[in-house]
Amino acid sequence: MNQNTSYGIRRLVLDVMKPHRPSIVEVALKLSKVDGVNGVNCILNEVDQETESLKVVIEGPNIDFDEVQETLESLGAVIHSIDVAVAGKKIVEDVETPQDR
Amino acid sequence: MNQNTSYGIRRLVLDVMKPHRPSIVEVALKLSKVDGVNGVNCILNEVDQETESLKVVIEGPNIDFDEVQETLESLGAVIHSIDVAVAGKKIVEDVETPQDR
Amino acid sequence: MNQNTSYGIRRLVLDVMKPHRPSIVEVALKLSKVDGVNGVNCILNEVDQETESLKVVIEGPNIDFDEVQETLESLGAVIHSIDVAVAGKKIVEDVETPQDR
Amino acid sequence: MNQNTSYGIRRLVLDVMKPHRPSIVEVALKLSKVDGVNGVNCILNEVDQETESLKVVIEGPNIDFDEVQETLESLGAVIHSIDVAVAGKKIVEDVETPQDR
Amino acid sequence: MNQNTSYGIRRLVLDVMKPHRPSIVEVALKLSKVDGVNGVNCILNEVDQETESLKVVIEGPNIDFDEVQETLESLGAVIHSIDVAVAGKKIVEDVETPQDR
Amino acid sequence: MNQNTSYGIRRLVLDVMKPHRPSIVEVALKLSKVDGVNGVNCILNEVDQETESLKVVIEGPNIDFDEVQETLESLGAVIHSIDVAVAGKKIVEDVETPQDR
Amino acid sequence: MNQNTSYGIRRLVLDVMKPHRPSIVEVALKLSKVDGVNGVNCILNEVDQETESLKVVIEGPNIDFDEVQETLESLGAVIHSIDVAVAGKKIVEDVETPQDR
Numbered sequence: 001m002n003q004n005t006s007y008g009i010r011r012l013v014l015d016v017m018k019p020h021r022p023s024i025v026e027v028a029l030k031l032s033k034v035d036g037v038n039g040v041n042c043i044l045n046e047v048d049q050e051t052e053s054l055k056v057v058i059e060g061p062n063i064d065f066d067e068v069q070e071t072l073e074s075l076g077a078v079i080h081s082i083d084v085a086v087a088g089k090k091i092v093e094d095v096e097t098p099q100d101r
Numbered sequence: 102m103n104q105n106t107s108y109g110i111r112r113l114v115l116d117v118m119k120p121h122r123p124s125i126v127e128v129a130l131k132l133s134k135v136d137g138v139n140g141v142n143c144i145l146n147e148v149d150q151e152t153e154s155l156k157v158v159i160e161g162p163n164i165d166f167d168e169v170q171e172t173l174e175s176l177g178a179v180i181h182s183i184d185v186a187v188a189g190k191k192i193v194e195d196v197e198t199p200q201d202r
Numbered sequence: 203m204n205q206n207t208s209y210g211i212r213r214l215v216l217d218v219m220k221p222h223r224p225s226i227v228e229v230a231l232k233l234s235k236v237d238g239v240n241g242v243n244c245i246l247n248e249v250d251q252e253t254e255s256l257k258v259v260i261e262g263p264n265i266d267f268d269e270v271q272e273t274l275e276s277l278g279a280v281i282h283s284i285d286v287a288v289a290g291k292k293i294v295e296d297v298e299t300p301q302d303r
Numbered sequence: 304m305n306q307n308t309s310y311g312i313r314r315l316v317l318d319v320m321k322p323h324r325p326s327i328v329e330v331a332l333k334l335s336k337v338d339g340v341n342g343v344n345c346i347l348n349e350v351d352q353e354t355e356s357l358k359v360v361i362e363g364p365n366i367d368f369d370e371v372q373e374t375l376e377s378l379g380a381v382i383h384s385i386d387v388a389v390a391g392k393k394i395v396e397d398v399e400t401p402q403d404r
Numbered sequence: 405m406n407q408n409t410s411y412g413i414r415r416l417v418l419d420v421m422k423p424h425r426p427s428i429v430e431v432a433l434k435l436s437k438v439d440g441v442n443g444v445n446c447i448l449n450e451v452d453q454e455t456e457s458l459k460v461v462i463e464g465p466n467i468d469f470d471e472v473q474e475t476l477e478s479l480g481a482v483i484h485s486i487d488v489a490v491a492g493k494k495i496v497e498d499v500e501t502p503q504d505r
Numbered sequence: 506m507n508q509n510t511s512y513g514i515r516r517l518v519l520d521v522m523k524p525h526r527p528s529i530v531e532v533a534l535k536l537s538k539v540d541g542v543n544g545v546n547c548i549l550n551e552v553d554q555e556t557e558s559l560k561v562v563i564e565g566p567n568i569d570f571d572e573v574q575e576t577l578e579s580l581g582a583v584i585h586s587i588d589v590a591v592a593g594k595k596i597v598e599d600v601e602t603p604q605d606r
Numbered sequence: 607m608n609q610n611t612s613y614g615i616r617r618l619v620l621d622v623m624k625p626h627r628p629s630i631v632e633v634a635l636k637l638s639k640v641d642g643v644n645g646v647n648c649i650l651n652e653v654d655q656e657t658e659s660l661k662v663v664i665e666g667p668n669i670d671f672d673e674v675q676e677t678l679e680s681l682g683a684v685i686h687s688i689d690v691a692v693a694g695k696k697i698v699e700d701v702e703t704p705q706d707r
Contacts, residue, residue, distance in 0.1 A: 044586060073569075085142075098201075099246075188233070300447065390443070488649050548690050549690070
C-alpha cells in the first residue's frame, strides 16, 4: 500500500517511566526497530533515585502500537500516558487557539 | 471535483471529552477514516478520574462533520466546543492582531 | 483580470458576535462561498449565555466585503469591528516595530 | 527600470489616526492604488469616541510617499509618525540586537 | 570581483540620533544610495522634543562605511553606536547561547 | 547500507563536565572524528573554578556511542547525563505538548 | 579536499573584550580575512569606560582558531570565553531540551 494513502498511526508522544538501566540510547534504538517506525526521539524529563521519566516521540507511516508497548515492557519501562496520537494519510500538526493561551 | 477548487471544511479544532476507554490512539485512528479527512491530531489536555479532555485537530479537503460527530458518539465521546472551523478552497491560517495580545 | 495584478481586498480580520445557532462550522462554510474568497478561518474567542464572539480571518484575491456583511447578517451575526484590512496586488504581512513591544 | 535594481522606498510603517468613516477597508483599498505600491496592511490599534488609530504597513518597489500623504489627507486621516522606512534595491528586515532586549 | 567571494562589510546596525528634519524616509533613501549598499531599514526607536533615535540596519555586498558616516553627517545625524558589524563572503547570523538568556 | 534506510543513533544531546584543558574547541574537533558522526555542537553552560559544563549535540547517520564515551574519557571529560537520544531512519524532532507548558 | 567532507571547526562564538579603538567594523573585517572563515558577526554587548565586550560569531568550512587568536591580539582584544564550538562535516545546530527551560 502506498505509504501516503494508507491509514495508520503517524506519530505518538508518550510519557514513559523507566529504570536507569537500560539507557535512553538503548530505548531509542530498540523502539526505532518497531514495525512501521521511521524514527524515535527520547527526551529525558526527570531523574529520580530509582527511575527516569522520558518524553518519547515516535514517527512513522504506520506505527505498530502493540509492538511499541511490548518493546517498552521488555526494557522494564511503563507508559504513564499517551499525550499525543496522530493518525491518517498525513501528519497533522497542532494549531494554537485562544483556548491554549 | 478537484480537491483544490471544491468548497468544504478544511480544518476543525474540537474540545472533546471522552472516557478513559477507548484510548486516544483508537480515537485518532477511527476519526482518520471519516470521509474527507486526511489526518487527525489528538492531544491530551486534562485527565480526570472518569474522563479525559482532548484537543482534536482534523484536516482534510472536505471533512464530513456529521460523520465526525457520529464517530465520536460511537466512541462514547462528546464535543464540548468547536474552537476552530476553516472552510473554502484552501486552509487560511490565523493572523496575530493587537486584539490578541 | 490576472488575480496577481488586480487591486482588491486580500485579507480581512473581523471581530464577529453571533448567536449559538447556526454553528461556527456553518458560518465558515457560508462565508467561504462569498465572491472573491479563497478561504475562511473562524476562531472561537468567547462564549456567553446567549452569544459567541469569533475572530474571522478571510482571504482571497478580491473579497466582496458587502457580500461578507450580508452573509453574516443572514446568519444573525454582527461585525463588532474590522481589525485588519489588507488590499493590493499581494498580501503584505504585519511587521513588528518597537511601538508594538 | 528593472524593479530589482531601482532605488526607492520599499516599505513604510505608519501610525495613522483617522475618523470612524471612511472604514479601514476603504483606507486599505485607496492606499493600495498609490503609485509604486504592491500591497497595504491596515491594522486597528485603538478605537476612541471620535477616532481610530491604525498601524499601516505599505510595501512596493518604489512607494510614492507624497501620494500616500495626499491619499490619507483625502480620507481625513493624519500620519502621527513614520515608524519604519525601508529603501534600496531590496527589503532589508530588522535584526534583533542585545540593545532591543 | 564576484560579490560572493569578495571580503567586505555585509551588514551594519547603527544607533543613530537625528533632528526631526529631514524625515526618516529621506534618511533611508539617502543611505540606500551609498556605495555597496543593497538596502536600508530605518526604525524609529524614540522621539524627544528636538531629536529622534533610529535603529538603522544596512545590508549590501561591500558597504562603504566612511560614505555612510558622511551621508549621515550631511543629514545632521550622529552615530551613537555601531551595534552590529558583519563582514566576509556571506552574512553570518547571530546564534543564541546560554549566555544570552 | 544506504544512510537513509539504516537504523542507528542519529542525534545525542549530552550534559558533559570537563576540566578547563583541553579547550571546548579541541573537544568538538575530537568528537567530530568519531565513527558515524557528521557534526558536533559544544555549548558552554557553566564555568567553575576547576571544571566547565558543556551541552554537547552530536548528529550523524549512525553515531558510535561507545567511541563517543571513550573519546570524552580520553579528554578527561565525564558524561553527566544523556538528555536526548534520537534513533531510526530519520531524525524525529521534539513536539510541544500541553504537558511541556 | 571537498569542503563538505573535510573535518574542521565550522562555527565559533566568542566573548571578546576590546578597547574602543579599533572599531567593531575593523574587528569584523580583519577576522573575516582569517583562513577558513566565510563570515563574521560582531555584536556589541556592553560598553564600559575603557573597553567594550563583543559577542563574535565566526563561520567557515575550516576556521583557523590560532589565526583568530593572533588577529584579535593584534587588535588589542582578548577572548574572555569560547561559548560555542561547532566542528565536523556540517554545522549542527543547538536543540532545546527540558534542561534548558
